[in-house]
Amino acid sequence: MGLNRQTLAGLIVIACLMAVPFAAPLLGGNYVVTLATRVVILAIAASSLDLLLGRGGLVSFGHAAYFGLGGYVVGIAGFHLANDVPIFGWAGSNEALVVWPLAMLVSGFAALIIGALSLRTAGVYFIMITLAFAQMIYFVFVALKYYGGDDGLSLSARNLFAGERVTNPATFYWISLGALGLCLLVQWRLVASRFGMALRGAASSERRMAALGFSVYGYRLAAFVIAGMMAGLAGALWANLNRFVSPDMMGWVRSGQFMVMVIMGGVSSLFGPIIGAAAFLLIEIALSGRTEHWQVIFGPFVLLVALFAPRGIWGLIRAKGEP
C-alpha cells in the first residue's frame, strides 16, 4: 500500500497528540494540556458516533445521552462515597478501574434498550425517536433533585487510577489519550471485520444485504451498544476532567455538537472525528471570545463545510478514489 496521504495525515495527528505534554510548557502550560484533554475526550465521543453515523448510516440524534449517563455514573458513585450513604448496599467508589467500566456498562445497557426500540424505525422517525429518548433521560436527571437536578453534581476529587491520585493534568491527559487510542484501535479492527462489512453494507444498500441473507437489525444493534459504551467512557472521563456533571452533558445541544464534530471532521474515517473535535473547540474559543452569540456565526460555517466539503476536513486529505 505504501504511505498514502491518509496514513501520513494519521501519523501526523498521532504525533501531535503525543507531543502535547512535551510542548505545553512552551505554549501556555496547563491551559493547553487541559484544552487538549477536552479535544481527546470529545474525540472519543465523536468517533463512537461515527461508528453509527458514518459506518452504519444511522443518524442517531441522541448520542449525548450515553455520554451523560457515563458522566453521571462517576458523579453518583462519588456522591454516595463522599456522603457515606450506600446505594443498593454499595458504598460507591472512587476507583477509575471500577467506576469507568461501570459507566460503560450503564451506557451500553441504555444503548441496548434505546437501540432495540429505535432501530425498528428508519429515516426521519429514527432521528426523532433517538432524540426523544435522549431528551427523556435529560429530563429525568433535571428532575432528580437528590442528585442536584438542574445544577448537577460536583465531585470532590478525581477518581483514583489503580489506587493513585491523578492531580497532574499531563497524567490525566495521558490516561485520556490511552482511552482514545484503545477506542480507535477497536474501531479500526471492527470496521475491517466481517461485522464491519455487514454494518457498512447495510448502510450502503439495505435491500441488497437482505437479498444476500443478512438480517441487518442485529448488527446495527451491536454497533449501537458498542458506540454507547465508548460514549459512556468519554462521559466518565469528562466528569473527571471537570469534576462536575450536569444534565447539559446529555442535552440535544451536546448531541448536535457531536454530530457537527463528525461531519466537520469527516464521516467514516478513523481520524476525522479527532480533527472535528479539535476544530470545534478552537472555533468555539475563537468565536465565543468575540460574541456571546457565537453559535449564530458557527451555524452557517458548518453549513458551508457540509456544502463544499461533504466529507469534512478529512475528505480533503483523502485522495480521490481512496476508501
Next chain:
Amino acid sequence: MTAALTLTGLTKSFGALRATDNVTLSVEANERHAIIGPNGAGKSTLIGQITGEIRPDAGRIAFFGADITGWSVPKRALAGLGRSFQITQLCADFSALDNVALAVQAQQGHSWRFLRAAQSDASLRAPAMEALARVGLAARAQTRVDALSHGERRQLELAAALAMNPRLLVLDEPMAGMGPQESERMIGILQALRGKVTMLLVEHDMDAVFALADRISVLVNGALLTTGDPAAVRSDPAVRAAYLGGEA
C-alpha cells in the same frame, strides 16, 4: 421429485389494481423457466413475492417442498434463493470483489466476527473471485461499483447471486438497459449455467428468452395466460394476440 418452486393461487392487489391474479405455477429442479409479459403485467410484483419483499394477499409459495410464504427476505436467501434486481441494487462504495464477498460471508453465516480483517480472508476472497471470473469480471475485482459501467453492474449482480450457491436463481430482466453486445455476452454467461442451477428468469428480450428457457410462462394483467415450451408458446394464438403480436 419435488418442484424447486411452487406458487399456488398467489394474489396481490395494489388498491383496485390486481397486480398478481391467482397465479399457480411451478418451476422444476434444474429447469430454466422464463416469465414474459408486457410492461406492467406484474412480473416484478411476482418476483417480489417469491423473494419475500412483497407479502401476497392470498396464496402459498413452496420452495423445494417447504412453505416459505411467511419467511423474511434474508431467511429465504439463506435457504438458497438467489436473485438479481431489475434496477441494480449494489453497495456502490464497495469494490466489485467486496460486493461478492458479502454474498459468500452471508452463506458462511459468520458475520459475528469482530477482529479479523475480512478483506484479507481467503475463505471469502477465493469463492468471490471465482464468481467474478464466471461472469467475466475478474479484471474489475478491485474497481468500485460506482466506477463500473451499467453492463458490468448487471454482471456483478449475477456474480453476487451465483456466489450464494443458490438452489434457485431468480433474475429480473438481467439484460435490462444493455446494448446488443452486452446482452449477447450475458446470454452466453447464462447459457453456461445450463444444468448447474435452476433459474427463473423475467426477460423482455425475446431472443434471449427463446435461447435460454426450457419453459415459458406468459403473464398478462397479473394473470397467467399459459405455460409451455418455447415452440408451443410461440405458436399459441392467445399469446400472439395478447403479447407477441407480429413480433414472433
